[in-house]
Amino acid sequence: MTYNIITITREFGSGGRTIGKEIADRLGYKFYDYELVKKAAEESGMAEDYIKDHGEDASGRSLLSFMWNNAGGSISDLLYIAQRNVIRQIAEEGHCVIVGRCADYILRERDDVFNIFIHADMEFKEKRIVEKYGERTDSPQKRVEDKDKRRIAYYKYYTGRKWGDAKNYQLSIDSGAFGVEKCVDTIMNLL
Amino acid sequence: MTYNIITITREFGSGGRTIGKEIADRLGYKFYDYELVKKAAEESGMAEDYIKDHGEDASGRSLLSFMWNNAGGSISDLLYIAQRNVIRQIAEEGHCVIVGRCADYILRERDDVFNIFIHADMEFKEKRIVEKYGERTDSPQKRVEDKDKRRIAYYKYYTGRKWGDAKNYQLSIDSGAFGVEKCVDTIMNLL
Numbered sequence: 001m002t003y004n005i006i007t008i009t010r011e012f013g014s015g016g017r018t019i020g021k022e023i024a025d026r027l028g029y030k031f032y033d034y035e036l037v038k039k040a041a042e043e044s045g046m047a048e049d050y051i052k053d054h055g056e057d058a059s060g061r062s063l064l065s066f067m068w069n070n071a072g073g074s075i076s077d078l079l080y081i082a083q084r085n086v087i088r089q090i091a092e093e094g095h096c097v098i099v100g101r102c103a104d105y106i107l108r109e110r111d112d113v114f115n116i117f118i119h120a121d122m123e124f125k126e127k128r129i130v131e132k133y134g135e136r137t138d139s140p141q142k143r144v145e146d147k148d149k150r151r152i153a154y155y156k157y158y159t160g161r162k163w164g165d166a167k168n169y170q171l172s173i174d175s176g177a178f179g180v181e182k183c184v185d186t187i188m189n190l191l
Numbered sequence: 192m193t194y195n196i197i198t199i200t201r202e203f204g205s206g207g208r209t210i211g212k213e214i215a216d217r218l219g220y221k222f223y224d225y226e227l228v229k230k231a232a233e234e235s236g237m238a239e240d241y242i243k244d245h246g247e248d249a250s251g252r253s254l255l256s257f258m259w260n261n262a263g264g265s266i267s268d269l270l271y272i273a274q275r276n277v278i279r280q281i282a283e284e285g286h287c288v289i290v291g292r293c294a295d296y297i298l299r300e301r302d303d304v305f306n307i308f309i310h311a312d313m314e315f316k317e318k319r320i321v322e323k324y325g326e327r328t329d330s331p332q333k334r335v336e337d338k339d340k341r342r343i344a345y346y347k348y349y350t351g352r353k354w355g356d357a358k359n360y361q362l363s364i365d366s367g368a369f370g371v372e373k374c375v376d377t378i379m380n381l382l
Contacts, residue, residue, distance in 0.1 A: 001368070117357050164357045166308050170365040172357035177192070178381055186377060190369060 003114035003191060004094040007103040009155075009169065012147035013125030013132075013140075015180040016118035017099055022184045024097040027191070033099040036086055044082035055083060056100050057150040080158050100151070104168060105159040116187065117169040120176030194305035194382060195285040198294040200346075200360065203338035204316030204323075204331075206371040207309035208290055213375045215288040218382070224290040227277055235273035246274060247291050248341040271349050291342070295359060296350040307378060308360040311367030 006023060010016020017033055024031035032039075037055060041048045054076065080102075087106045090096050091113075104115040120128075126140035136143060155163040166172050171190065175183050197214060201207020208224055215222035223230075228246060232239045245267065271293075278297050281287050282304075295306040311319075317331035327334060346354040357363050362381060366374050 117363075119358050162353075166355045166357040166360070166363035167310050169357070169363070170368045172308075172360070172363035174361040177361045182381065186381060189380065190373065190377060 002112060004096075004112040005091050005103075005107060005110065006097045006114045006116065006187075007107065008097065008099045008116050008118060009104060009163065010099065010118040011120060011125060011164075012144050012151070013129040014118045014120040015128060015175045015183070016116075018180055019116075019118055019175065019183050019187070020097045020099050022180075023187055026184070026188060027097075028095070030090070030093075030096040031099075032090060032096060036083065036090070036098065036101065039086040039090070040079070040082045043086055044078060046079060046082065051079060051083075054079060056154050102155055102158050105155075105161060114171075114191070115169040117164060117166070117172040118175050118183065119164065119172065120174055124176030193303060195287075195303040196282050196294075196298060196301070197288045197305045197307065197378075198298065199288065199290045199307050199309060200295060200354065201290065201309040202311060202316060202355075203335050203342070204320040205309045205311040206319060206366045206374070207307075209371055210307075210309055210366065210374050210378070211288045211290050213371075214378055217375070217379060218288075219286070221281070221284075221287040222290075223281060223287055227274065227281070227289065227292065230277040230281070231270070231273045234277055235269060237270060237273065242270060242274075245270060247345050293346055293349050296346075296352060305362075305382070306360040308355060308357070308363040309366050309374065310355065310363065311365055315367030 006020070006029070008016050008020040010020075020033070021031050023029070034052065037048055037051045040046070040051050040055070044051075057076075083101050084106050087098060087101065087103050090098065091107050091110065094112075104113070107113045122141060122144065125144050129140050129143060138146070152163045155161065161168060164172075171187065173183050173186060178186070197211070197220070199207050199211040201210075211224070212222050214220070225243065228239055228242045231237070231242050231246070235242075248267075274292050275297050278289060278292065278294050281289065282294075282298050282301065285303075295304070298304045313332060313335065316335050320331050320334060329337070343354045346352065352359060355363075362378065364374050364377060369377070
């Protein structure tokens, strides 16, 4: 089985993005995380910063929904559609790793997609986000909880599925237990 | 990190039992599935066949509950407690693989337990249960659904957790996508 596309769903702070980037580098695949934001900006005409902030967050539903009510959708829906179109385009090109944004669900009809979920214990995630993004006013735990709460709600709203349900991924792995490098090796061995 | 205990939670027909047995053989660990039933029978005085049929099934709650109401528990609760005590005993002895029976939850306070969830697509499971257990009056799909429905309800009832939630296992893997042997190799590499 050749997997032309790899999707990574990750808890905030689990190192999922780093794992995805490393896999892409080793395979010579294109890597899409913020890179997808740029394409979605071109597609939708929305500002990159807005997509970056709200690309996995359904809160735009209420915020600006009055603008789009007559068109039958919220700004969040418009952003979801823009990202979905970009994900389908890059999947057609193949040989890519896509992080987040319901890519596993959007590409569910294809049979060449390897879906991965990366999670970790809170201690690992707290340590990692402070190292990577620095201290903030909010505690690391609150930052992790806030971010994942939004991702969970976004995923549920647009897919109807539960985020982190093992059955939706060929592999779910605990980066806190094994470390980022071992997760990369495990995925490479399965490919 | 040395994992003295490995727990396997598995969908019916996924090959999880076979994977657990192979891991136990390769590591020289003891293997507990039906073997646990015998110990629970000794512990509780209940018949082995009853435990085999209802050891991951909370339906005994209604069936014979009148017998135990005065004692504050159902026959299913008594069986759960017997199995829990056995699981704690064999965990104390260490170097074992335990299949099913909420072992991941029962041993959650320990830090030497590697929890694994094995799942697969329906086609793989249907094929496997016919090969392994033969044809029955019910369709293979119905047999899979019935068995897992009971396991899910049992797990929910005694742990309050959702069965198959990736966060509860260090590894969740799709045996239908990779095959039983590749799953064994992946687990061995992580150990």
